[in-house]
Amino acid sequence: DIQMTQSPSSLSASIGGRVTITCRASQNINTYLNWYQQKPGKAPKLLIYDASNLQSGVPSRFSGGGSGTDFTLTISSLQPEDFATYYCQQSHIKRTFGQGTRLEIK
Amino acid sequence: EVQLVETGGGLIQPGGSLRLSCAASGLTVSSNYMSWVRQAVGRGLEWVSIIYSGGSTYYADSLKGRFTISRDNSENTLYLQLNNLRVEDTAIYYCARVIVMTGSDAFDIWGQGTLVTVSS
Numbered sequence: 001d002i003q004m005t006q007s008p009s010s011l012s013a014s015i016g017g018r019v020t021i022t023c024r025a026s027q028n029i030n031t032y033l034n035w036y037q038q039k040p041g042k043a044p045k046l047l048i049y050d051a052s053n054l055q056s057g058v059p060s061r062f063s064g065g066g067s068g069t070d071f072t073l074t075i076s077s078l079q080p081e082d083f084a085t086y087y088c089q090q091s092h093i094k095r096t097f098g099q100g101t102r103l104e105i106k
Numbered sequence: 107e108v109q110l111v112e113t114g115g116g117l118i119q120p121g122g123s124l125r126l127s128c129a130a131s132g133l134t135v136s137s138n139y140m141s142w143v144r145q146a147v148g149r150g151l152e153w154v155s156i157i158y159s160g161g162s163t164y165y166a167d168s169l170k171g172r173f174t175i176s177r178d179n180s181e182n183t184l185y186l187q188l189n190n191l192r193v194e195d196t197a198i199y200y201c202a203r204v205i206v207m208t209g210s211d212a213f214d215i216w217g218q219g220t221l222v223t224v225s226s
Contacts, residue, residue, distance in 0.1 A: 030210075032210040034213070036213070044200075044213070044216060045216075046212050049207060049212040050209075089151075094156075100151070
């Protein structure tokens with residue numbers, strides 16, 4: 001199985017700030033990497049697909065990058081609605097999620 | 107409006123079986139890749155299984171053959187048969203449509219989930 005490791009597991013930031021979440025794959029997954037946002041009691045929401053492509057309707061303050069084994073999700077100009085848990089997920093071989101990163105308000 | 111609605115969850119004893127359903131509207135299950143993802147309460151997401159439009163199926167290795175994904179084209183419904191359930195299978199089970207791009211795919215439409223509780 002391909003293992004996905006996110007860092008940090010949690011972080012706090014201020015409204016208007018910028019954060020970057022990292023996701024590392026245990027082997028090369030090209031750009032077969034997606035990012036999701038999940039709020040308490042809700043289903044996940046697709047933000048970024050294929051490492052860097054913004055899903056329709058997702059604000060442009062979200063951006064993704066990387067290829068191979070190392071990937072990033074960056075949120076610039078944090079808004080109150082962005083405080084949630086974020087997951088990366090690979091689709092290269094079967095499917096695997098990272099353990100999640102909880103983003104809290106500072 | 108595209109919608110996925112899961113049903114079939116509940117309280118089940120260890121060793122028991124359960125069948126989850128995911129009724130789709132606004133999309134055709136048989137024409138799409140469809141998947142199941144679960145989440146233990148307070149924990150992260152865990153991919154469970156996928157069925158391709160051509161009928162091929164794949165499972166997370168950790169399930170050890172206890173779960174079976176299927177679909178009923180006439181009912182436009184996705185299923186997940188859960189057998190020999192364990193306490194650690196307790197989770198919210200989500201169904202999701204898998205959108206396919208060039209060389210990759212992602213879960214773009216999700217249901218609200220159904221809770222399975224395995225306990226004696």
